[in-house]
Amino acid sequence: MVKICGIGAGYVGGPTMAVIALKCPSIEVAVVDISHSRISAWNSQKLPIYEPGLEEVVKQCRGKNLLFSTDVEKHVHEADIIFVSVNTPTKIRGLGAGKAADLTYWESAARMIADVSKSNKIVVEKSTVPVRTAEAIEKILAHNSKGIKYQILSNPEFLSEGTAIQDLLKPDRVLIGGNEEPEGQKAILKLKSVYANWVPEDRIITTNLWSAELSKLADNAFMAQRISSINAMSALCEATGAEVSQVSNVLCKNTKLGPKYLNASVGFGGSCFQKDILNLVYICESNGLMEVANYWKEVIKVNDYQKSRFVNKVVTSMFNTVSGKKIAILGFAFKKDTSDTRKTPAIDVCKGLLGDNACLSIYDPRVTEDQIQKDLSMDGVEWDHPIHLQPTSSTTVKQVNVVGDAYEATKDAHGICILTEWDEFKTIDYQRVFDNMQKPAFIFDGRNILNVDKLREIGFIVYSIGRPLDQWLKNTPQQA
Ligand SMILES: NC(=O)c1ccc[n+]([C@@H]2O[C@H](COP(=O)([O-])OP(=O)(O)OC[C@H]3O[C@@H](n4cnc5c(N)ncnc54)[C@H](O)[C@@H]3O)[C@@H](O)[C@H]2O)c1
Numbered sequence: 001m002v003k004i005c006g007i008g009a010g011y012v013g014g015p016t017m018a019v020i021a022l023k024c025p026s027i028e029v030a031v032v033d034i035s036h037s038r039i040s041a042w043n044s045q046k047l048p049i050y051e052p053g054l055e056e057v058v059k060q061c062r063g064k065n066l067l068f069s070t071d072v073e074k075h076v077h078e079a080d081i082i083f084v085s086v087n088t089p090t091k092i093r094g095l096g097a098g099k100a101a102d103l104t105y106w107e108s109a110a111r112m113i114a115d116v117s118k119s120n121k122i123v124v125e126k127s128t129v130p131v132r133t134a135e136a137i138e139k140i141l142a143h144n145s146k147g148i149k150y151q152i153l154s155n156p157e158f159l160s161e162g163t164a165i166q167d168l169l170k171p172d173r174v175l176i177g178g179n180e181e182p183e184g185q186k187a188i189l190k191l192k193s194v195y196a197n198w199v200p201e202d203r204i205i206t207t208n209l210w211s212a213e214l215s216k217l218a219d220n221a222f223m224a225q226r227i228s229s230i231n232a233m234s235a236l237c238e239a240t241g242a243e244v245s246q247v248s249n250v251l252c253k254n255t256k257l258g259p260k261y262l263n264a265s266v267g268f269g270g271s272c273f274q275k276d277i278l279n280l281v282y283i284c285e286s287n288g289l290m291e292v293a294n295y296w297k298e299v300i301k302v303n304d305y306q307k308s309r310f311v312n313k314v315v316t317s318m319f320n321t322v323s324g325k326k327i328a329i330l331g332f333a334f335k336k337d338t339s340d341t342r343k344t345p346a347i348d349v350c351k352g353l354l355g356d357n358a359c360l361s362i363y364d365p366r367v368t369e370d371q372i373q374k375d376l377s378m379d380g381v382e383w384d385h386p387i388h389l390q391p392t393s394s395t396t397v398k399q400v401n402v403v404g405d406a407y408e409a410t411k412d413a414h415g416i417c418i419l420t421e422w423d424e425f426k427t428i429d430y431q432r433v434f435d436n437m438q439k440p441a442f443i444f445d446g447r448n449i450l451n452v453d454k455l456r457e458i459g460f461i462v463y464s465i466g467r468p469l470d471q472w473l474k475n476t477p478q479q480a
């Protein structure tokens with residue numbers, strides 16, 4: 001029986017390994033992590049991450065061919081194929097700080113694999129890594145090999161949070177990069193045979209190692225670039241009276257462009273886009289390609305601009321100050337259907353409003369009060385490091401109140417900011433909300449999910465990204 005060990009039981013490792021176990025009943029899958037709290041949550045009724053459909057998959061396989069354990073060394077030792085899905089955050093200090101990927105966790109996983117292995121292994125890079133990481137990993141393994149042979153494959157993950165299970169069950173592509181020697185090709189075939197249990201062969205792309213590693217960074221950079229492009233257009237729409245959803249609809253229908261990643265928003269968030277673009281920028285700079293680096297940097301600059309533009313719009317609309325005013329924040333996660341807040345635009349928007357002394361009443365259907373307080377009370381913390389290494393905070397932000405539903409959040413508020421596109425925000429009784437708010441009542445839709453005409457009929461002053469401005473907003477100074 002083939003044995004697989006997945007190192008790292010996070011947003012990627014947990015769902016990915018669970019789906020492999022589901023689709024390959026003859027393979028034993030062990031998911032291991034250094035975080036005891038994460039592993040005990042995977043073994044409990046309340047999984048450590050929220051993903052639609054995940055619970056069903058885990059319940060079906062756990063205790064059969066899927067197990068979660070902190071006994072990292074035992075399961076690595078027993079495995080034929082080892083998937084490494086550990087954190088690769090942006091470095092926060094030292095050479096390349098603020099841009100380069102921090103490979104500390106990857107390196108320690110590789111050293112541990114070398115320490116405990118007694119048979120040949122295929123080591124699979126699932127984490128997103130800088131191009132040519134496989135070379136470094138190979139050196140670590142080879143120098144400690146005791147005669148054991150390792151084949152390194154790059155098999156980057158393309159799942160999106162919120163749709164992870166669907167993405168894994170029906171991937172548009174699976175990418176496997178390996179070295180071009182016969183042993184490398186044999187390893188590619190072995191991994192391909194795992195995916196072939198449920199993925200049609202024509203969706204499995206094989207490349208050399210460096211193309212696979214770079215394709216993952218390019219993939220994220222291209223998606224983020226489209227969002228920054230439409231967000232840049234949204235500013236121009238507001239200035240000219242064009243409507244960004246109409247513009248993006250025209251672009252979507254262009255078969256040369258395709259329909260996705262053209263929704264204007266308050267900015268992209270999530271643990272991947274910014275980190276991976278910074279990583280790409282660093283690789284370009286290291287190769288002396290300054291023009292290419294500068295091109296990709298602009299994608300992040302426009303994203304930062306979009307978030308600060310939003311904050312400016314809120315403050316300037318509300319008589320140039322939100323000091324002491326209650327602002328309801330609906331949605332804190334970086335997108336709907338996830339509890340993840342890593343790099344969510346809500347952090348920057350909330351901090352911007354707090355900077356102007358607002359009182360925030362925050363509601364998100366999936367994010368805990370503790371997480372929101374941590375995100376807002378601690379500066380410069382990189383949440384993308386393993387959970388047990390993250391600092392704990394005993395302070396809370398006094399001007400932040402986290403509440404249990406949208407009606408409570410908006411009661412007596414002067415303004416509402418929609419920061420995540422949760423479906424439930426579309427069906428709120430906005431007349432009831434309006435009746436219970438201070439007047440004039442403002443609503444700032446950072447996700448373009450609301451019916452602007454209906455809200456205006458009710459009496460709201462509405463700002464919706466990239467849409468024609470209310471007379472009220474037209475008369476406020478444009479500081480963006
Ligand atoms: N989150 C996503 O949607 C997504 C999608 C595709 C790729 N990725 C990439 O996958 C990687 C993991 O991302 P994630 O979101 O799952 O992170 P995560 O923080 O949710 O999970 C990583 C896990 O690895 C564990 N870990 C770290 N070092 C370890 C070690 N030496 N031994 C055992 N366990 C260790 C941590 O405790 C943590 O639980 C990153 O490189 C990321 O860029 C993420």
Ligand SMILES: O=c1ccn([C@@H]2O[C@H](COP(=O)(O)OP(=O)(O)O[C@H]3O[C@H](CO)[C@@H](O)[C@H](O)[C@H]3O)[C@@H](O)[C@H]2O)c(=O)[nH]1
Binds near residue numbers: 260261262266334
């Ligand atoms: O038209 C759009 C599409 C997305 N977003 C925002 O962009 C961010 C990222 O969204 P999404 O790509 O759906 O989620 P992620 O889970 O971050 O997934 C991305 O990052 C993963 C980690 O590398 C990759 O595996 C996925 O392919 C890639 O889509 C979120 O804040 C979204 O709200 C927009 O603002 N407009």
